[in-house]
Amino acid sequence: MLWQSYIKGFKAYLKLERSLSDHSVDAYLNDIKKLIQYYQALNQEPDLTEIKAADIKSFISWxxxxxxxxxTQTRVISGLKAFFTYLLIEDIIQNDPMELVEAPKLTRKLPDMLNIYEINELIAAIDASKPEGMRNKAIIEVLYGCGLRVSELTELKISNLFPQIEFIKVIGKGNKERLVPIGGVALKLLDIYLNEVRVHVKIKKGNEDFIFLNRFGAKLSRISIFNLIKSLAIATGLKKTISPHTLRHSFATHLIEGGADLRAVQEMLGHSSITTTEIYTHIDRDYLREVITQFHPRS
Known part of the structure; x- marks a missing residue:
């Protein structure tokens, strides 16, 4: 296919113009690959300038x-919209085939959340006698205590810790910076890990400022955090399907159930839209029933 130069330019555009992370850039490029796979399945090599909305709709049906x-379809359509928008900006195409293409309507499926007792059980299941034990305890506390995305946790740096004022600086999506409060328990565990455990790790060059390191002295990968959460769920006999995002979800839900302002939670989560934050406002039925019983005049 003759698309490679355009894809290379699109990659540069995402990195330089939109300041997206490598992970986000890879996701966009994978969306384009799916469209390429569709045409390969048809044994076709279409001209980008000739692709129409009907072709995209056929791809979606396929x-x-x-x-x-x-x-996943919604994600792919979003990626293709960005790609064809870039082609328009560069005058490579004159008409946008994505203009009349709509993503499938989604039903919002709320992920499992953990209560505070389950979170405490996860932390208690970590063997602090092992070299990585205190690091892992700090990881769970920071994920839950600050509501971070897993990529934000792995990129967290010592230079962005401000323990005196109990804040951390987080680099979120699109390299957007935000200050997030960090609680005393998380700070204490971080202090122990940094000053009693991490100091004994031989740090790989270029990783000196990253907080969480693996046994080889390099920053932890996202998959390492996923594996940690999965192993802790198995160790505690937890039946829920959980991931690092479960702790972020629990952080937001517990704040809102406790009466926190939605705008404040939006700021701490780093959401650009309040609509995204609203998914965390689900409250269990018992709580809703209690509110109705207590405050509704007809209850």
């Missing part, structure tokens, strides 16, 4: 027949 989930 994806649907292959069993692609609606949320």
């Amino acid at each position: 994806s649907n027949e292959l069993g692609m989930h609606a949320s």
